Amino acid sequence: MTTKVALVGASGSMGRLISQLIESEPGFEVVARLGSASPLSDMLGADVAVDVTRPGVSQSVVDFALDNGLSVLVGTSGWSADRITALEHRLATLPELGVIIVPNFSLGSVLATRFATMAARFFDSIEIVEAHHAAKIDSPSGTAVRTAELMAAARAELGPVAAPHADQRARGQQVGSIPVHSIRLQGIVARQEVIMGGDGEVLSFTHDTLSNTAYEKGIRIALRAVVDARGVTVGLDSLLDLESGSGAGA
Numbered sequence: 514m515t516t517k518v519a520l521v522g523a524s525g526s527m528g529r530l531i532s533q534l535i536e537s538e539p540g541f542e543v544v545a546r547l548g549s550a551s552p553l554s555d556m557l558g559a560d561v562a563v564d565v566t567r568p569g570v571s572q573s574v575v576d577f578a579l580d581n582g583l584s585v586l587v588g589t590s591g592w593s594a595d596r597i598t599a600l601e602h603r604l605a606t607l608p609e610l611g612v613i614i615v616p617n618f619s620l621g622s623v624l625a626t627r628f629a630t631m632a633a634r635f636f637d638s639i640e641i642v643e644a645h646h647a648a649k650i651d652s653p654s655g656t657a658v659r660t661a662e663l664m665a666a667a668r669a670e671l672g673p674v675a676a677p678h679a680d681q682r683a684r685g686q687q688v689g690s691i692p693v694h695s696i697r698l699q700g701i702v703a704r705q706e707v708i709m710g711g712d713g714e715v716l717s718f719t720h721d722t723l724s725n726t727a728y729e730k731g732i733r734i735a736l737r738a739v740v741d742a743r744g745v746t747v748g749l750d751s752l753l754d755l756e757s758g759s760g761a762g763a
């Protein structure tokens with residue numbers, strides 16, 4: 514059986530990549546390509562929707578898809594913990610449907626976030642510096658927000674990180690008390706550094722995306738998973754067993 518995909522944001526950088534990947538993915542076919550001028554009803558007739566649009570648009574795409582019986586794979590940034598909680602409540606009333614939200618399709622990025630989350634309990638001084646291409650419209654990046662939220666959750670019992678003078682604008686935007694600094698620069702694809710300071714030492718986790726090919730494996734894994742998805746799933750790590758590495762060889 515072929516899964517019919519409505520690709521929302523098809524003309525964009527991620528949309529073009531996903532369209533290409535689906536062409537060589539057995540069992541999937543893009544039946545609708547939507548952009549900013551398309552009515553959302555163009556999705557109707559598809560089995561699943563893939564959303565790679567803009568943070569301000571993604572919610573309406575997901576709402577329309579769910580209203581019309583489509584599960585959704587979301588690659589768009591901007592799905593903060595609050596929005597995800599609201600979505601979980603909605604999905605609780607739609608037991609046949611699922612939404613998979615993947616802040617970053619790159620395996621390396623997901624691993625870097627996992628390592629940083631593991632280490633977060635051991636350091637009180639933590640900051641994130643993320644850098645993206647100049648065309649990126651949102652900041653902080655979805656990956657940085659997710660990383661900060663996971664680190665804050667991991668150290669919930671320890672309280673906020675030590676972020677002196679965090680009221681000064683140049684100290685970044687705090688997410689879960691962790692200052693996040695965003696750089697938008699020509700020449701860069703995507704980069705994130707999580708820096709942790711301790712007594713006489715600094716531990717850092719850096720991930721560089723050098724080209725969009727870094728997203729390919731993760732997109733294939735998430736696409737296969739969305740067909741049978743139920744409820745809300747967040748992060749590529751939820752689709753993989755990071756301890757054993759199983760599922761990563763797509």
Ligand SMILES: NC(=O)C1=CN([C@@H]2O[C@H](COP(=O)(O)OP(=O)(O)OC[C@H]3O[C@@H](n4cnc5c(N)ncnc54)[C@H](OP(=O)(O)O)[C@@H]3O)[C@@H](O)[C@H]2O)C=CC1
Pocket residue numbers: 521522523524525526527528547548549550551565566567568570587588589590591615616617618619655728
């Ligand atoms: N999860 C991940 O690993 C990654 C996520 N991203 C995220 O994915 C998103 C898209 O990134 P990218 O492809 O680089 O962005 P682009 O700006 O290249 O593409 C955006 C796409 O969204 C479409 N769009 C804009 N408004 C609407 C609307 N109202 N309805 C339907 N479609 C609309 C645009 O269509 P039109 O041309 O008609 O305006 C375009 O096709 C961003 O949030 C980005 O942060 C990016 C890279 C990796």
Ligand SMILES: O=C(O)C1=N[C@H](C(=O)O)C[C@H](O)C1
Pocket residue numbers: 590616617618645646649653654655656657702703
């Ligand atoms: O806009 C991008 O390019 C990216 N967006 C995502 C984010 O906001 O984290 C994922 C990746 O960093 C690239």
